[in-house]
Amino acid sequence: MLKEPLFHFLILGLLIYGGYAWLHRGDAPDEEQTIRVGPGELGWLRTSFETRWQRGPTPAELQGLVDEYVRETVLYREALTMGLDQNDIIVRRRLAQKLEFLIEDLAEVSTPTDEELEAYFEAHRASYREPDRITFSHVFLDPDRRGEAALEDASEIRATLEAQADPTQGVSDFGDPFMLQSYYPERTEAEIAKLFGRDFGARIAELGEGRWHGPVLSGYGVHLVYVHEIQSFPQPTFGDFREQVKDDWTAAKRQELNDEYVTRLLEKYEVVIEEPA
Template sequence: MLHFLLIGAAIYLLNGLFADPAPEADDKTIVVSAGEIEWMRTAWGKRWNRPPTAAELDGLIQQYIRETVLYREALTMGLNQHDQVIRRRLAQKLEFLARDLVALTPPTGEELQAYFAEHEARYQLPTRYTFTQVYLDPDKRGEATLADAEKIKAQLIALGENIGDAGALGDTLMLQTYYPDKEPLEIQKIFGSGFTEALVELSPGQWHGPVLSGYGVHLVYVSKITQPPPPVFAELRERVAQDWTMEKSEELNEQFYANLRDRYTVVIESPAANGNGGMVQEPSR
């Protein structure tokens, strides 16, 4: 693909743009270019919605000179060596630069359609559940909790569809008794994963239980299960395009790294239990 052919060119372009020769040891000249001053003006204007005054601009220039002096002296002292923060920041900066240089060709309609078909489940809205729960407190009921649950469930079944006051048969809990039209993730946030996994398997129109949660024991009546319609590509095209772009960008980023990685021989030292370290050379990729 054209995307991957451009990766090699991006590597050489990055080298040409940023791989400046190291300054000579006796080079103590700091040049504040007109372009850098203009960048300072622009950055200031974006932040404060006005151009800097002469004094403010001089302050920006003096700060730039200060940073440059300290930066060069830090490099001379080797303070950039073995610093995880600096390593990580430079690695991120190179990835960002590469991402900007290796631009993606906009996807065709056919590519988006194929991507949507392959990842259709990602765009499917979740099933929603309407249910009633009656809580039984194990701390209050002790060993009789499960037996009480069976007795109360029989009473609830006898009520038929008149379950509006079902909660009165159980114990007090600082939660609702009736939950209309809830997604599994919403239910999980309230009752926990175990309760939710059990609830989504329950058949509607009858009482079930005991169903356990972190709170204790519940009797559950699922009154309605709402299945959403299948996702429609035309309604989701913009989101699909964003997802496609993000995924392809990650692929290019990984390929960019792989191409750079192939230029290195990597030796991983492995410390042995007796203190005599060994070395393992990774094969070329």
């Protein structure tokens, strides 16, 4: 059989075909190596551009968007091929977030009744109230300079200030240098807490007007505090915040539906927590 001309011809043909296929193995990309930019992708690119710039893209700008889309797709596919999406906390969170957004988009939230909105408002009334604004001055005593004497010195300085005709006269002349201000107009408790700490902010909110208080402690050290004025605002009414309450109710309802969906998903899984030996 090895001497048959037909057999030799078949072997030669197979070798030629195999060599050609090997040399041109990249000429016919499969679907995974094809990046299609169709009407859907082009429409999305145009819409994204119009949303940002309030006009349609020029042909050159559209080509730039397509080039960037193709570049991003190439990098994305290569990253997947290399397994860069595995055990990546950022990718993990992003995918979970995208599913949450999808759940929220698909969730059908009914139109709330006025009774439902009023009940929600009453349950969250405090969040719609304008917080009190406090105007105060303070004298700072640095424990790094004064040590244990800081509290005793504070009591003596307070007595001196209270004995003045104007108890806030020359406030900056008392105490030790302070990196921030000595006078703060119309600050909320939250704003004060950001500057001096949560405990200091809560204490200031409880002090009465028109006299010196202290010593009051903060993360910086010891303070004497004079409250000039506490500006309070009227209680909020449902009518003043109806639209905001509706938006908040809708957001809360969507979150509730989201949580219910995740709870149903969890029923498909067995959670095993393995403590280290």
